[in-house]
Amino acid sequence: MDKVFSRPRSIKDTLMHYCPGCTHGIVHRLIAEAVEDMGLEDTTIGIAPVGCAVFAYNYLDFDFIQAAHGRAPAVATGVKRVLPEHTVFTYQGDGDLAAIGTAEIVHAAMRGENITVIFVNNAIYGMTGGQMAPTTLVGQRSTTCQKGREAKVSGYPIRVSEMLSQLDGACYIERVACDTPAHVRAAGKAIRKAFSAQVEERGFSMVEVVATCSTNWGMNPQEALVWLKENMLPAYPLGVYKSWKDAGS
């Protein structure tokens, strides 16, 4: 019988530490599939964040560097300038990328740094126990906004894809989700496209994945998927925000 489905080679055969229902595992798998399909396993270098995915290298079998909180785009810049022929990607959460690392991500995009960023937006700080993130929705509860985020006190969610797509150095920016099989397939395609932008040396590429954190949202995995669909997708519309075809140059 033909084997139609199996674990990608680059996902190690080991137990993951992520919570049940967490979507980091899905995103890892999509990265592994993309890198493998494109034959980039031996020349890809990943930059792991601070946050739940700090141990991404325990699951993804590429060379990996673990960066300080928010600094992955700067670390990736250093790597890429030494190894311009290699494929370099960062894997970052919303606390990592949209709070402490805002300067690094904006400037990597501004420079048109030829790297790929996989940005997992679960609207909360997962690893530290569910504090408010810059992407937390107004009204959404967290341990540091227990009555729900108030715009007057904490401002408004940052829409990273919209923001970065304004920058000339960005060549490909797409927001995807991983709540349904169709969305997961689309996410895989987007990740492939982002890596191909890098292989073709087009500049900075990013895929924002709207994701769940059932543990810190205080829901079961199924409820979390529904909450994502009903609350996050209206605030974070899916789609291509920038592509080199319409980049003009």
Place this chain on the structure above:
Amino acid sequence: MADVTLAVGNEAIAEAAIRAGCRYFFGYPITPQNELPEYMSKRLPEVGGVFVQAESEVAAINMVFGASAAGGRVMTSSSSPGVSLKQEGISYMVGAELPCVIVNMMRAGPGLGGIQPAQSDYYQATRGGGHGDYRCLVYAPASVQEMVDLTGLSFQKADEYRNPVIILGDGMLGQMMEPVQFPEMVQGPFPEKPWATTGRKGGPQRVVTSINLQPDELYQHNLKLQAKYDDMKNRETRSEVWGPRDAEIYVVAYGTMARICQAAVGRAREEGIPCGLVRPITLWPFPDKILEGLPCARAFLAVEMSMGQMVDDVRLAVCGKAPVHFFGRAGGVVPKPGEILEEIRKVARSLEGGGLDG
């Protein structure tokens, strides 16, 4: 033998770095070290290297982190407030055992302070500065030639120990122009870096990281780092004693301050005061054995462009066996030879009177 040329301190370090094989530089402007990145921005592309002006010192040191992890010979430079921002990255680089060279052309603080020379980052450089109980080799050159020589050495030692090396200068050294001889361009071979993340290329995965959540394992890592520091203490300590070994009073000073003290010590000797100068070249490891081993020393005078930092190391080295006096100026005020001479005279008088006012 290479020709003698005139060079400004900051540019001399840059050229020396390139000749030592440095091909990657990441920095952010700050006075009084701007000539260094400016020189790099022009010169590195000429030799096939890369210069990136980062958006901040935080980003710059993390670019250094990435470049080093990828196997590059890499450097950054800054001045005091900028080096404060680099501390996070330095701690991570030590934790992940990544080599690099970091130049700090100190200026006066605290805070934004001023742009005049100072030596008030001694604690920061020698005590770790960032979090987590670590050490870096710290070189303190006192001339443009020595900056050139120590830059080459720094790249070597960084690779040898897989650890950041700090060159601690100050605004005056960075700006001063002196005759200098550059070494020939080194073409390698440089030490192999089997740990570098350069893509698996069919081999096993390599990971550069500083996280370890298992206390026992992290403790073992710390013990390994400590063994490295012990090794540095045994093998890398450098200093210079100026004047006879049988002096009774020793001035201890480094960098710019040592040069000014040299003039004061010379004048004191003309007055008949049995005086000498110890100049630490490595601030960490501190040359304590040299201080211990001066047979006739009866008093020490630490002179610094700070309110007193290195003096702590002098006290630790002397260990109560002789009084340790201190003279310092801060805020960018550079002590004059006459002022130091007056301090030496005071120390001499305290010895005549047998008083121990250290």
